[in-house]
Amino acid sequence: MFSALRVTFLTLILTLSLGSYNYIYSQENEVADDSVLVDDAKEIVDVETVNHDDPIEAIFHHVTDANEIQVWGDIVFPLPVIVRKADGSWSTGISSQYVDGKDGLVLSHGHIVNVETHSKDGLMDFSITKNVFMMILSVIVLSYLFLGVKNAYTKRGVTSAPKGFQSLIEPVFIFLRDDFIEPNLGKYTDKFSPYIYSVFFFILINNLFGLIPFFPFGANLSGNIAFTMTLAVLTLIITNVSGSKSYWSHIIAMPGVPKALWLLLTPLELLGILTKPFALMIRLFANITAGHFIVLSLTSLIFILGSNGASIGGAIGGTAVAVPFVLFMNALELLVAFLQAYIFALLSAIFIGLAVVEEH
């Protein structure tokens, strides 16, 4: 019963992901054709050089951010646009207003770009993009779930057994706390655990939302370097702001080490302050993006072998190969979604724990 349900669910997801991919392809072609209307030499060059049987374009389209969300085929969900232009003026509106150009900007391939240069050069895009939209959604969902859990505790008391989502969250909380929060943070657990929990659930839900291929999910938010960088920088700030005297002395002037060696070790340690969060940033970004890449690349097999619709036999062959692989990859990505959230939270706890510890 359960497994049948699961198979149905996975098949549905797969079908939808294949379907949406197909539409991305068709839209890629259309958008490219439309943009010929924009009198721009560079775009014409682009149209000539872009091979639409080449899946790279579509894959990048999928994993990068966008100023609109493709719901199904030509149906797009427009998003608010807030852009600061090179001359310092701001342009705001809804992305659908920019299709035919507005304020010297135009919506091309889902991105707001300069009409003249057809690039984002000089623009500062503060729009509610696909990623920001999903991030807001994820925060709303998380807040709703966790305030519900908290209410369950206050309403039903701590002596009664947990129920519903509460009983799903409780073991996760206990696992995180006993596995690495308390061992690393010790008496500082209460001070830093909200950050660790926030990071874990924030990354986890966006990893999972990123795996759901239909509207309004599917944005590659946790595989976006800006997102991972922000979280890594927050860990960096917390680590160094709460760093104890002993932490700094072990970086700048290690006790028990010959002073001559400080010349060598201090720069290394100072560099280490940055490399740790840098590794956090790259790890999450690379893992999630790579997962999306592999799923999309495998899906592309259908279109490559099917010559983008020309060869039915090839498409069937491609499907036969792609479906099991994509299924496997989706299962793997599910694991990676949990694993990467866990690793990010674990390493954040370790870095903060190492910084706050006084003497050892």
Added chain:
Amino acid sequence: MFLFNAMELITPNIGLVFWTTVIFVIFWFFVGKFAFKPVANAIKSREDSIEKALASAEKAKEEMQKLQADNQAAVRQAQQEASEILKEARELKASIESKAQEKAKDEANKIIADARLEIQKQKESALLEVKQEVSKLAVQIAEKVLEKELSDNKGQQELIADLIKKLN
């Protein structure tokens, strides 16, 4: 084109950095304060209460075991006491019996001895009486015989006198 895309992929967008910071920090403070902290505390207090309940259950179990042991000891002691009492009673009974028997025997012996003594006495007194009677009878017989013979014989009178002397 690939290079352009790849560069886009690894170039952080200022807008997304801005929104991630704003949204995450709000989430961290808001949900951290109103959900994560209370939930963590609730879990902690739940664990404490479970631990306390387990400890008290363990204690109750120990107490019950102790109580059971006490009960068993009391039962054993009572049994021992009962058996001791029984044993004593049996001994007492035996001693009473034997004493009674002895006493009875003594009594019987005494009675027998008394009876024997009485018999002896009676016998002796009877014999004495018989003797006296016999002697009386003999005297009377002798008187009668003598009345007849003594009248005619002097020597015989002397003999009689001699005999009477001996008799006394």
